[in-house]
Amino acid sequence: MTTQSTSPATLADLEQTQDFIRRHIGPNAEQTQAMLADIGAESVDDLINEIVPNDIRLTQLPNIEESKTEVKALSDLKVVASQNQVNTSYIGLGYYPTLTPNVILRNVLENPGWYTAYTPYQPEIAQGRLESLLNYQQMCIDLTGLDLASASLLDEGTAAAEAMALAKRVSKNKKSNLFFIAEDVFPQTISVVKQRADMFGFDVVIAPAADVENHDVFGALLQYPSATGEITDIRELIANVHAKKGIVAVAADIMSLVLLKSPGELGADAVIGSSQRFGVPMGYGGPHAAFFTTSDKYKRSLPGRIIGVSKDTRDNPALRMAMQTREQHIRREKANSNICTAQVLLANMAAFYAVYHGPKGLKVIAERIHRFTDILCLGTATKGLQALHANYFDTLTFNIDSEQKQAIVARALAANVNLRTDVENQLSVSLDETTTREAVSTLFDILLGEGHGLDVADLDAKIIACGHSSIPAELIRQDEILTHPVFNSYHSETEMLRYIKKLENKDLALNHSMISLGSCTMKLNATAQMIPVSWPEFANMHPFAPIDQAQGYKQMIDELGKWLVELTGYDDISMQPNSGAQGEYAGLIAIHKYHESRGDSHRNICLIPSSAHGTNPASAQMVGMKVVVVDCDKQGNVDMDDLRAKASELADNLSCIMITYPSTHGVYETTIAEICDVVHQYGGQVYLDGANMNAQVGLTSPGHIGADVSHLNLHKTFAIPHGGGGPGMGPIGVKAHLSPFLPDHPLVNITEGNEANGAVSAAPFGSAGILCISYLYCALLGKQGVTDATKYAITNANYLAKKLSQHYPILYTGDNGRVAHECIIDLRPLKAESGITEVDMAKRLMDYGFHAPTMSFPVAGTFMIEPTESESKVELDRFIEAMVSIREEVRKVESGEWSADNNPLHNAPHTLADITGEWDRAYSIAEAVFPVPAVAQDKFWPTVNRIDDVYGDRNLICSCPSVDTYKD
CATH class of the missing domain: 3.90.1150.10 (Aspartate Aminotransferase, domain 1)
Structure with missing residues (x-):
């Protein structure tokens, strides 16, 4: 018997079929040679040597892993994911388990026809996602009771901060610099808003909601229902603020608004919140679409994007982005905000969720959640554990002593259940659409111990018999919601599938053709990289779960962070910013706090070349910096004489320069290292915009060039898809001296020693649920x-x-x-x-x-x-x-x-x-x-x-x- 041997060369050829590199890179060897012949270069390396300045070139490949096959990479990541212990979560605080309808999961979240599209700047080939976003706006308008909605913001905390900024812009109480935050607002939201207020120079008071009448404020933020679950009539509080010409923003739970009187009807000027629980997985914090609605009179101050109805040349209705299109690039430091990434993919999912269930289906879901909460409240009360509030929607809070709390938490963890426990001598339970009868029985066992003798069906019967209502009669919604035909037409899976497909067919995405958008880097979002996004180990994790339950996430984030540190040449990284705009903001905060720590708080001048990315001036003004533009020469390079003159003239107050590299003009400026030296010479820091990192990775790096901080657009260089205008991620890399000033989080400490730093996003690691995409890109x-x-x-x-x-x-x-x-x-x-x-x-x-x-x-x-x-x-x-x-x-x-x-x-x-x-x-x-x-x-x-x-x-x-x- 003979065996056929395989030579090493043949085996290597066979293994090449699994090589991901040649799948990702478009031109094959033959095409490459033909292209080089046209370009006039001998080889790719010769071409690179011509283009990238020698003084900033790296001398060896980056110190990250060797490439893996798709099978190996997914298998390894599955092992990492298995370290996550996904407990049943009742933590709440704006994040809830939800049931993503499979027709939406497969045909939207997992469909490149939806996730590879770009922002609808060319609306004629984006009518599908624009219609879905218009549905989202209509959903938000109906539920919040206000006139106008944006097409989504980054998260609830960011939306609240933007509401504060809107209040300052439009309030007629011009003499006030004080913003009021009710102490029962979600703690992560308070942290984000406080951080923004600090950068704007606003004063903030955090106190019981009723105290708002004792303060002269330009605006106030209230939570409805509160973080502890209480439903209160906030009409009088709103009227008190209005009497002083202030503006009131209300952070609202979108599911509760199906049953509750809308904040708009109660007098709110703006309503914000998260639409996550409308079918979007928690994903350890995101991505999730935040909603923002306001009165029509404030439409010119509304942050983010608005989808509007116009007409085409045939007078047929046609949709487009209204007013806010590329506002940051046009208005620059005068823009309403620096946000240029929305959460379009997730807003579309929430909109389809509302379309699929319709008003009747949503009411059934909301009433079921509320009924289970009533049952839990009645059952615990009959056994002596009385909830703190009589009026609630889905959340019960209990005041208990530390010994009792310790015993309850121990029983919860033994049952693989997480409760909210961050407040001393208190715990809360938030129910959701995934809650079942069996789950409520388990909660009784956890809260009361075994042998309580309670039966869910018996308690339900008692509630029906007594006509008990934990929602005050005056706050029960009376008006109809979601009456438009789109929310009342597609409730079978067949109809829903066809509706999703009909909209998809109207949109051009990367699955049709190249999208050659400069600065936006519309590259392959490999299917293998997308697969883990839907894995339950990643999708179903609450962002405030105990860190020991999220060891898989921790390993993935730590490894990705290590790779990004290596690829950027920095010393540390923060994964918290959940968009490029948030990354710019966080990086500039780090610079601001660094100067402040050295007694240089007066350093507030930001130099920005005229060639820089358009969001840079908008970000600079958000941290209280004054923008000074540096000229460029006729070749598009920074005018070095102008830079030296302005850096010298403004040396006493120079904070930083914001520069994009290669420049937005598409050129490797040969003076980039000198630019860094000049700014450092006069006491400034160098912020290098990471928008063009796709021309740096492996060849040079911001840290190697001499920069101090950069954000990375993971939705550009590191292959997270644009999703029709979002999601994105914008982590920031920093040199060691800026590391103490990276953002932290009030509920999940990220770095020892940074506890005093505020948050820039609502979740500790931003939109952590999509980090697996960039992780696999590198792997x-x-x-x-x-x-x-x-x-x-x-x-x-x-x-x-x-x-x-x-x-x-x-x-x-x-x-x-x-x-x-x-x-x-x-x-x-x-x-x-x-x-x-x-x-x-x-x-x-x-x-x-x-x-x-x-x-x-x-x-x-x-x-x-x-x-x-x-x-x-x-x-x-x-x-x-x-x-x-x-x-x-x-x-x-x-x-x-x-x-x-x-x-x-x-x-x-x-x-x-x-x-x-x-x-x-x-x-x-x-x-x-x-x-x-x-x-x-x-x-x-x-x-x-x-x-x-x-x-x-x-x-x-x-x-x-x-x-x-x-x-x-």
Whole structure:
């Protein structure tokens, strides 16, 4: 008998089929050589050596693991996840177990058609998610009783802080600098709001809610129901604040509002909260969509994004982002907030949850939660354990001595149950939609000990017989909610599945084609990286669970943190910021507190190059800094003479510089190390914006360059998907001297010695539930793969720049004519010659099946293009073909063959409605909708024609339009 031997080379070839690196990086070896030939470089490494300044290059691969196969990486992470002990949670405080309908779990959360889409800056190809977000806004408006809702914020704590800022902007009590927080607001919310108030220079008082009448305030924050579960009539408190011309924000539980009178009806000016318990897993703190509603008169001060109803060129209703579109980039330090990431994917899940259950289904869920709470309250009371409050929705609080509390907690842990225990001699129990009869019986055993003799059914019968109500009659909701047809039409799974699919079909996402958005880095979100998000070990963990129950999370977060420290060249990292904007904010707070600790609290000048990322000035003003702009030269580089002059002139008060690297102009500035030296020379710190880390990882790092702090957009470089405009994560890396000033948390201490630091997000580790995506990104690629990803991001960008330079001017290049990982093409000359605008070209790209690159940022009248490393030469060539074809179309307008107002660019995008009606245009149907042969093979049809932005802003409608408007 003979055996066939396998040589090592053959075995290596076989193993190569499992190699993730070649799955992630688009161009294969043959495509790479063809691209290099066009670029004019011998090899990828030679190209990189030309582009990245030698004085900032790393000399060896980063010290992280070798790459793993998908099977191995998932298997290893499963072992890590198994260390999490997922107890039944009754902790509450804004986070609750929930039942995600499977039709939503599989077809939204786990569907790349929903999670790989980008922010709907091009609304004609985003009508599906815009409709879902409009449903979300309508849901929030109905439940809170106010006029206007945003399309979600980052979390409840952030929303409360934004409500305080809104109150200061619109309050007529201009002489007051005091903000009141009721002491029964969630503790994590108090911490986030206090931190924000400190940075704004607001005074804060935290006291019993009834004390608000004793203070002259510009605003107040109340919780409804309270953190201990109490329902109180807050009308008089609100009236007292209004009498002093103050503004009242109410933090409300969204599920309780199904049964309770709305805060808007009680007089609230703004209502905030989390929509997490509408079908979104806890995920150890996130991501979750916060809601924010307010009165119509405050619409110009509302933070975040608003989806509005406008019309297209055929006068059909069409949706778009209203007013707030890219506000941070346009208004900069005058923006309402620095938040440019919402929680769109999670807001969509909550909206679909409301659509699926409808008003009747939600009422059944809310009443069931409340009934079980009544049963628990009655049962414990009959045995002598009296709840603190007579009026409640889902939460009971008990005052007990320490010995009794210790015994109860021991019984709870033995039964794999967590209660709220952070307040001395007190514990609370919050029920939810997953609570069952058996669970209530177990709670009786825990709270009372065995042998109590209580029966859930008997207690239920007693409650029915006596007509007991723990919700005051005057606070029971009387008005109808969710009356719009969308909430009353899709209650079978078949109908729901089709509705989700119908909306998905209206949206262009990464599962259709490349999204070449400069600065936004729309790269592959690998399926293997997404899988653990839904694992119960990660999805069902409460963020305030005892740390010894979250050892799997701790190991994953610690390992990811170690890798990110290595990749950034820093000494420490905080995972708390749950968006890039929050990361900027947290990093600037660390700088502020560092100066303060040295007696330099007067240092408040922030230098920002004119090329910097648009959110930078907005973040700087949020920490009380004054922005001074540093000029750039004609090549897009920081003007070193201007920098030295301003740093010297402002030396006594210089706090920091905020700089993006490579620059937002798409160039590796050769003076970056010198910039750091100049700022340090005059006592400042260097904040290096991590937006463009996809051009650094493995080749250089912020810490190596000389920066002191950076945030990382995990939804860019580290592959967390954009989700149609969120979620994101923005952890910050810092040098050792800034480590003592990283954020902490009031309920889960993160770092010994940082306990006095406030929180910037509601959960201790931000949106921890999606950190497994970036963890697997690093584990799958390893040290070689993350470095290759950077190299190919640069290679692909230079290939695009080289090919497009034959047709469009490249606005900025380095000294050697190369670009970094993105390039800017200048469309202004075409506009001057033809009248065709950058908007026309962006809309025309939709007819070719592409999302437009970043438009008019950082330079008006341009496209900023970033292909990322994930796109193959085939897809790059398809995009190049589209751009070249569009350039030829512009020439036909320039020559007069097509008139300025009767050409396919001016009329783009084209829909089925265009070609099924009368055709009277100067170009053919084929030229309109099949401009190149590739489009005909796989046509993506926009569902609306070009949307009228001006009409939408002048006629602001941010709730669901009547169903009659859709009849045609």
